[in-house]
Amino acid sequence: MSLLPEDSVHTTARRALALLHREADAARKELAVLRRDIADARLEFDSTRAACLMEANEQLVVAALRAREASDSMLAELNALSRASQFDELTDTPSRTLMLDRIDNALAQARRRGIRGAVLFLDIDGFKAINDAHGHAAGDEALRHAATRLTASVRGSDAVGRFGGDEFLVLLAEVAGESEVALVAGKMLAALASGGAEAGRSARLSASIGIALFPDDADSAPALIALADACMYRSKRGGGASFTFHSGHVAEAIGAAPGEPVLRRAITPLCDGGRSGG
């Protein structure tokens, strides 16, 4: 049984209820603020995460494409290096190494198929005089001109390569006989002497050529080249603008004395200059 009057009890209860209401309102407001903060934080987190993802993607794409560009660039350098090792930079003809390889292959083919071929060692006559009189640029031009003319004188299956300095190697991979080789050698001398539309002051050239046949004369590329080189010197000593076969019987077969330079008389009228020796 209460000792307080009934009104007083009601008043106290109302006050307590009002207090509870106020506290509940305050809690609700605080909760709303909290929810808003959480939503903002979530938005910020999502947007940061999206930005991070985009940045990561961007870096991955850029890195992947840079790697491809680097790979392309390295491949191009590798190709250039490979080509530089196989081709002469000045004349763009096969290098000495590549020519040796081709001669070895031709020798193997000749043995297997019972065919014959020839190696021609060619030295430009009077090249030093061109360099001395007109400068190295003119000398380079003469070598390029010689390479172009010599290459045009042989078949696609044959090869012309700069051996070094003013020396060229020519491989005739398959020939019917000595007279065919003599024909090609004569054609080369005529081509060098003829100048041409592209001819400059150093375009009219002559050369001394030595010829070794395979497999008759030797059975290795270095041996064939050495024989052809020695024959070239015989041509050179004879005044240049000529070719000399290693085999005496071959020279006889085409109407020359053994070991003597061939064709100088025939070619000389075409060569006005460049016969002062290489």
Add this chain to the structure above:
Amino acid sequence: MEETLAPIIGIGGVGAIYGRSLALSRRTFPWLPVSSGSSCGRIEPSSLGDALARQPAIEASAADAMLQRTFRELLTSLVGPRLSSRLLALPCQMSGRNDGWQEKAQ
């Protein structure tokens, strides 16, 4: 295309693919411009537009087609065919047609 892809792979990413597409297409069409800062630059439609405008219509159209094809192939090689198709379908859906680089550039 740039607007669709940039939020996903960034402007630099789009620029890098575009630059590489230009470089690869230039092997066939050497007159195509070089993308400035190919790996991180923005697409500069004006330089492409100028280059295309100087060519006969057939040549320009062929270059434009190759550039688009190369861009798609590069994107596909990076993100896979499914995602690439979904990403590249967005601009078509939004515009209702497939705008080429040429139209975009001019």
